[in-house]
Amino acid sequence: MAELLLGNVDESVADEEISEFLQRYGFPSFDSIERVPEGIGRPLALLRFNNLSSEALNLLQSRIHNMFWKDHTISAQILRDREH
Numbered sequence: 001m002a003e004l005l006l007g008n009v010d011e012s013v014a015d016e017e018i019s020e021f022l023q024r025y026g027f028p029s030f031d032s033i034e035r036v037p038e039g040i041g042r043p044l045a046l047l048r049f050n051n052l053s054s055e056a057l058n059l060l061q062s063r064i065h066n067m068f069w070k071d072h073t074i075s076a077q078i079l080r081d082r083e084h
Helices: 015-024 054-061
Strands: 002-007 032-036 044-049 075-079
Touching: 002 054, 015 044, 054 075
Parallel strands: none
Antiparallel strands: 002 044, 002 075, 032 044
16 A cells, blocks of 8 residues: 655645546546645645555656646655554
């Protein structure tokens, strides 16, 4: 399992829009999404890919990191493997 943290993704952006955006750049569909609202800092979306390794996600991450999308420059960070 691999996790991708997208920063600066506005809360009003639907999960489906995020999925479509990522798929345009070669990402598979994510298995789950967890949102952190803007009130705690920049709005974040934590995406989990159950059938993707961190190494594979690393190859895709550079395609979208620091990209301007939906009026924001988004960041994409891969989280280290951790226990759930």
